Amino acid sequence: MxxxxxxxxxxxxxxxxxxxxxxxxxxxxxxxxxxxxxxxxxxxxxxxxxxxxxxxxxxxxxxxxxxxxxxxxxxxxxxxxxxxxxxxxxxxxxxxxxxxxxxxxxxxxxxxxxxxxxxDLNDNPPVFPTKSYGFTVSEEIPVGKTVLSVTATDNDVSALSKVTLYSILPPVPEDFGLSEDAQTNSCNIKLTKPLNYNKIQHYKFTLLARDVGSLTDTMIVEIAVKDEDNLNPYFNHGLYKASIKENQVGHFSHITPEAIKAQDGDKGINTSVVYSLTTVIPNQYQNNFEIDRKSGVISVTKALDREEIEQISVIIQAAQENDARKTAETVVMVTIEDVNDILQ
CATH class of the missing domain: 2.60.40 (Immunoglobulin-like)
Structure with a gap:
């Protein structure tokens, strides 16, 4: 008993x-x-x-x-x-x-x-407020600036279980980095390198939140880069070669390496450009040429004599149509082809 x-x-x-x-x-x-x-x-x-x-x-x-x-x-x-x-x-x-x-x-x-x-048992994972988040940033934002702050909420009550560690899953974008704020249990995504819309227009990566018990959540982050009007127009080549027969007027018979064309350096904006002749060397032949303001096509308006001159350099300028301060220049080397004058 x-x-x-x-x-x-x-x-x-x-x-x-x-x-x-x-x-x-x-x-x-x-x-x-x-x-x-x-x-x-x-x-x-x-x-x-x-x-x-x-x-x-x-x-x-x-x-x-x-x-x-x-x-x-x-x-x-x-x-x-x-x-x-x-x-x-x-x-x-x-x-x-x-x-x-x-x-x-x-x-x-x-x-x-x-x-x-x-x-408290660590039985709740950290949870992001949304599964995906997208936003737009200017390509001119300074390096070091925070572009996004986000917090994954953990419903466990113990302080240890609430500690959240953040990381970016591979492949990690080289232009952005991550820092953690222990006081707010949040993370900040910061710019680590200058943005360039012409190189990369869109970033997409996965943000991971993990607690001390390895419970996790993920959020997809998408960042669109806004192109700013900060670049001059440009020509594809610094030197073009053209030819025209002597004693003829009109367009060049041949242009290399391709037709003369300029475009806005800001590809996302792509503002129209206008063309002009700035210099002809020798300068006494300045009035022998004209250029179409819109297309950039050069014409010979007064016939040239090879016995007088064999080559002429024509310098043309492309300017952004809405901002004449943004310009680019290139050189067209014009060769005057000989014609048998005796037979004529």
Whole structure:
């Protein structure tokens, strides 16, 4: 019989046994109970209840415990059991109080208050506010500027479980870097190199958030680069070669390496350019040429004599139509081809 009694006591201590003081009441801290302490488990067994006492379960400080517990007790019984009707969830409980409180109250008597610290299990991953996020930045933003700040929220309550580490999954864009803000548990995406719309117009990469328990979430980041009007027009070549027969007017018979054409250096804007002749060398032949302002096609308007001159350099300028300060120049080396004048 003694052996049986000892076993029962040990079993009660395992689930948590206690006594009730209906005269003075009590306040007992029952230590740490780790989640998830499952539904149906016994949280406390009360023994040696006087047949004259009547017990009820009541909230203390907040009512959240009443959603988790039921008191299995019959009036006049010497024992009572406090059982979970819902698995303990520290994340929910800590929204209402710093611990899990309840009172086993003697009807018409004192309160017997219990306090449990609920050990938080790292069971919630950090979560980004959205699965993908896109935005546009100017190619002129300075290096070092933060283009995006983002926080992944972790619903675990312990400070350690809330710590979030951020990284960019490969392939990592070389023009952007990442820094972490420990105070706000957030990360900042910063520009590490100057942007150039003509080289890269769009970036897409995956941002990873990971907690100390290796639970993760990802967010796709897409950055569109806005082209700014900050470049001059340009010719594809610094030197063109053209030819025309002597004593003829009109367009050149041959141009290499290709037709003369300029374009806006800002490819995303691509403003129209206009052409003009700036210099003809020798300059006495300035009036022998003209250029179409829109197309850039050069024409000989007064015939040339090879016996007088064999080559002429024509310097042409392309200017951005809406901003004459933005210009480019190239040289056209014109060769005058000989014609047998005697036969003519």
């Amino acid at each position: 003694a052996l049986f009694t000892v076993v029962i006591i040990l079993a009660c201590l395992h689930v948590g046994s206690a006594y009730i003081d209906c005269v003075h009441g009590s306040y007992i801290y029952r230590g740490i109970t780790d989640e998830p302490y499952e539904r149906g488990n016994i949280l406390e067994t009360i023994t040696d209840i006087s047949p004259d006492d009547r017990l009820v379960l009541e909230p203390y400080l907040c009512a959240i415990a009443m959603e988790y517990l039921e008191l299995d007790y019959t009036a006049g019984s010497s024992t009572a059991t406090l059982r979970l009707i819902k698995s303990l969830d520290a994340d929910e409980i800590m929204m209402y109080a710093d611990a899990f409180y309840y009172s086993i109250t003697c009807v018409g008597g004192a309160k017997n208050i219990r306090k449990h610290t609920i050990g």
